[in-house]
Amino acid sequence: MGFRGIGFLLHCYLVLAAAMYFDLGEQEEKCIIEEIPEDTLVTGYFLLEPWDLAVTSHSPHFGVTVTIRDPNHEVLMTKRFGKFGKFTFSGHDSGQHYLCFQTNSTRFSVFSGERLKLHLDVQMGEHSIDPSHKIAKDDMETLQNSLMHLIDQMMYIARQQEYQREKEEVFRQIGEDANGKVLWWAVVQTSILLFVGFWQMKRLKDFFIAKKLV
Amino acid sequence: MELLSRKQGSRGRLFVLAVVCGLCLGSVRCFGPSQDSEFTFMLPAGRSECFFQTTIKNGSMEVEFQVIAGAGMDVDFTIISPGGVQLIADARRSDGVHLVEPTEQGDYQICFDNSFSRFSEKMVFFEIIIEGQAGDVAGEDDLADVEDSDGNLLEYKLDDIRESMDSLHRRLERSWQMQMVLRAFEARDRNLLEDNLWKVSFWSCASMLVMLCVAFTQVYTVRKLFDDKRRVCT
Numbered sequence: 001m002g003f004r005g006i007g008f009l010l011h012c013y014l015v016l017a018a019a020m021y022f023d024l025g026e027q028e029e030k031c032i033i034e035e036i037p038e039d040t041l042v043t044g045y046f047l048l049e050p051w052d053l054a055v056t057s058h059s060p061h062f063g064v065t066v067t068i069r070d071p072n073h074e075v076l077m078t079k080r081f082g083k084f085g086k087f088t089f090s091g092h093d094s095g096q097h098y099l100c101f102q103t104n105s106t107r108f109s110v111f112s113g114e115r116l117k118l119h120l121d122v123q124m125g126e127h128s129i130d131p132s133h134k135i136a137k138d139d140m141e142t143l144q145n146s147l148m149h150l151i152d153q154m155m156y157i158a159r160q161q162e163y164q165r166e167k168e169e170v171f172r173q174i175g176e177d178a179n180g181k182v183l184w185w186a187v188v189q190t191s192i193l194l195f196v197g198f199w200q201m202k203r204l205k206d207f208f209i210a211k212k213l214v
Numbered sequence: 215m216e217l218l219s220r221k222q223g224s225r226g227r228l229f230v231l232a233v234v235c236g237l238c239l240g241s242v243r244c245f246g247p248s249q250d251s252e253f254t255f256m257l258p259a260g261r262s263e264c265f266f267q268t269t270i271k272n273g274s275m276e277v278e279f280q281v282i283a284g285a286g287m288d289v290d291f292t293i294i295s296p297g298g299v300q301l302i303a304d305a306r307r308s309d310g311v312h313l314v315e316p317t318e319q320g321d322y323q324i325c326f327d328n329s330f331s332r333f334s335e336k337m338v339f340f341e342i343i344i345e346g347q348a349g350d351v352a353g354e355d356d357l358a359d360v361e362d363s364d365g366n367l368l369e370y371k372l373d374d375i376r377e378s379m380d381s382l383h384r385r386l387e388r389s390w391q392m393q394m395v396l397r398a399f400e401a402r403d404r405n406l407l408e409d410n411l412w413k414v415s416f417w418s419c420a421s422m423l424v425m426l427c428v429a430f431t432q433v434y435t436v437r438k439l440f441d442d443k444r445r446v447c448t
Contacts, residue, residue: 020251020342022265033254033337035397096254117266121251150379153386160393164400171404178411185418192422196429203433211440 021119023051029067029102034122037163038094040156044122047084048103051115062116065102071095080104094163125152250387252341252394254282257289259335262327267342269322274315276343277324280398281308283405284336290327296320306330337405339398343391 024030036042048062066087068076076097077089091097103116257263269275281287291304295318302312314322326338 020253020265020267022263031256033256035254035401146379150382150386153383153390157386157389157393160397164393164397167400167404171400171407174404174407174411178407178414181411181418182414185414185422189418189422189425192425196425200429200433204436207437207440213440 019045019119019121021049021117024048024101024103024116024118026103026116029100030118031098031100032120032122034097034099036091036094036097036124037159038091040124040159041088041090041126042097042122042124043086043088044099044120045084045086046081046101046121047119049083049117049119051117063104064118065104067098067100067102069098069100071097073098094166125149125156250341250343250391252339252391254337254339254398257284257326257328257336257338259331259333260329262290262325262329264323264325265340266321266323267344269317269320269344270346271319272316274313274345275317275322276311276313276345277340278311278343278395279309279326279338279340280395280402282337282339282398282402284331285334286331287336287402287406289336289338290325290330292325292327294323294325296322339401341391341394 022030034042044066046064046066048064050062063080063082064085065078065080067078068087068089070076070091071093076091077087079087081087099122101118101120103118251267253265255263267275277293279289279291281289287308288306289308291302291307291310292300293302293312293314294300295314297318297320301314304310324340324342326340328336
């Protein structure tokens, strides 16, 4: 188990280290926005490292708090992890989900906030390729896994297309609303102008007649 | 005699199958975790955010970004090589595509700067597409060694399967990238339209109120003028 565990860590590290990373200060929260259609399983792998790998100072216990918000800004999931981990969630609404990462450390003295690197890899679909997948005990099984991954990719693309089509409809509806509103306001303003014009003339005429000036 | 030779033949074939399968999977495994990343994030006003991407030597990296929401819809974009040289600097662009080839070994720094804007925060979408040296398929050389043994139909079939899977994967990756770009365009247009809708409603209301105020003020002022004169007359 120990050896396997180390193998898993190493593999995770090697693969995620090639992924994109960004800097995160201590106690700082950064958010990523992902547009996700409903009922899609999203898997995220992350790895937290100190900025200067040469300076492994004090080795405090760093951790990441992952908070996921749905399009209505309600918290879907909030969980604390160690230096690296994997999180999954499945949204009920389609729209923009916010994945927020915040570091926390068990150190009590916070001096000149240390910069940390957060490697991140976010995948959609049930059969995501796990960076820690074991080198196959059964070759056919790995082939099968890869095929399932391909099938998932295709289904994901198809679902995204459906979702795009729905959004396109919403967009067109908003466009037509805007057009309708512009027309309506223009009509209302013109009629108010005309009405006010006539009203003013009438009032002033009555006024002048009353004052015996005309 | 015949039976023995057949058995040996089949064992040999099984061995070849296992080797080929192993190689198949070796190369299939390396369309593993994709190194293409795309992110949408909120860039607050007056700040700058940097992202880092590790690359290998002699690969290629394509970066595409778009500003999806925010007044002004533009941002400063820079790419800094691992050696600290600023390769690309775009000032106040709303979208752009850049290809860095060949890449050096190390971490490229991709920065978005919103410091010129004091109040408006921007939502930025960007995508990084990494390609290895000669496509992503390792193990192609190894397969060539296996081919010159036995010329078996099974090997060719497996080879075909492997190639179709690779090409399928590449095409799916490409479709996925295109979809991403189209999605970003659509999001940008939608945000723009929603802004416009709000502006139309707001300014129409304001305009109507101004008109009504002016109407009443005009009538009141004219009457006021004549009231004074009246008093003066008598």
